[in-house]
Amino acid sequence: MLTRSASVILSPSEDGYVAYDTHRDRLYRLNPTAALIVELCDGTRDRAQLRHDLQPAVGSDWAHWNDWLDTAIDDQLLLGSAPTEAAMPVDTGAALDAGALARQADDLQRRDRVLAAFVCQQHADELDPDDPVMARRLGELAHIVGRRDEARRAYGRYLARCPDDAEVTHLMTALTESGPPPRVSDRCLKQLYERFAPFYDENMTGELDYCAPERLHHAAAAALGARGDLDVLDLGCGTGLNGVQWRPQARRLVGVDLSEPMVARARAGRRYDALETAEITAWLAREPTERFDVIVACDTLIYFGDLAQVVEPARRHLAPDGIVAFSVERGETDPFALSDSGRFTHHPAHVARVVAAAGLTLASLDETCVRYEYGEPVTALLAVCRS
Ligand SMILES: C[S@@+](CC[C@H](N)C(=O)[O-])C[C@H]1O[C@@H](n2cnc3c(N)ncnc32)[C@H](O)[C@@H]1O
Structure with missing residues (x-):
């Protein structure tokens, strides 16, 4: 049966999916067909069944996608038996928990891997939706990778819990295009630079x-x-x-x-x-x-x-x-x-x-x-x- 590696997390994007392998530190951009294949590899289908279910989407292109499947299995994005190999690859992906994913997001951001950081944080937030800190970090990373709608939603959830945060309130103003203030508020700057001063x-x-x-x-x-x-x-x-x-x-x-x-x-x-x-x-x-x-x-x-x-x-x-x-x-x-x-x-x-x-x-x-x-x-x- 074909399955997705347990260490791979997916994030829908405008043109398919972004997949990040948290264990192997690899980022994949999947077009809509690749994204569909990854979704269909849910442990209920073998290759023949997958081909059947994909027929309406890929038509005569199956040979190309069959090769892609082999590559995805070689890369351990997907798990399953490749036609040339009898053995099932072993998934070494560790179980994912919100705290570990959030720490991985911090680490990836420090290395300027912001898209991978965003995908990790998105999953961390899904696993722990009641923690406002998770929502704020998701807002920040969504903001950085240009996903403004997601940034607004995440910051909105955060502000519902922490309405006194002047920095995030200001960022929401920037994201909602509601007309800029004459200058950034004193409260926002004081909060920003109190946080920033020690490592400025x-x-x-x-x-x-x-x-x-x-x-x-x-x-x-x-x-x-x-x-x-x-x-x-x-x-x-x-x-x-x-x-x-x-x-x-x-x-x-x-x-x-x-x-x-x-x-x-x-x-x-x-x-x-x-x-x-x-x-x-x-x-x-x-x-x-x-x-x-x-x-x-x-x-x-x-x-x-x-x-x-x-x-x-x-x-x-x-x-x-x-x-x-x-x-x-x-x-x-x-x-x-x-x-x-x-x-x-x-x-x-x-x-x-x-x-x-x-x-x-x-x-x-x-x-x-x-x-x-x-x-x-x-x-x-x-x-x-x-x-
Ligand atoms: C990016 S830092 C630049 C600091 C310094 N000039 C430098 O080049 O490293 C901006 C500084 O401007 C201060 N600042 C911004 N708006 C201000 C305002 N309206 N009144 C006083 N200080 C302000 C902030 O508190 C912060 O310390």
């Missing part, structure tokens, strides 16, 4: 190959020439990766960020002369008590829709001949869009309009890769503006 530096500079601070500093240096002794304001300073670039030229380096755990790390790095835990637009709305030669926002305005929210008030805090430098993720939608990642993307034309409307001159607007996300490059716009 390691993750960004290691796995994600983050180089926005160097690239933005390089672009700004061209506009600043040989100027030193600079008073620098770092908006969304985070742990201080951007401050590293500016410290050698800074007479005074001030950092502002709303995430206390991120600011605590910046404080521990001892690079800033002053650090404040505050929301940027609230901070900029204050009457200026000092003026800055450089106002820099590196990878921070990705959390804002209309960039005028920051660029216009920033101008009031600039010293004569000061510059504003910022990076955003480049998008195709003019003026900007909230992407599935929960971050905003911005169109170059929007950047140019906002800068001009703030009475600044665009000294340069470069496009470059500043990091990787699931192995794909993230293209940023680096804007340097003169007063």
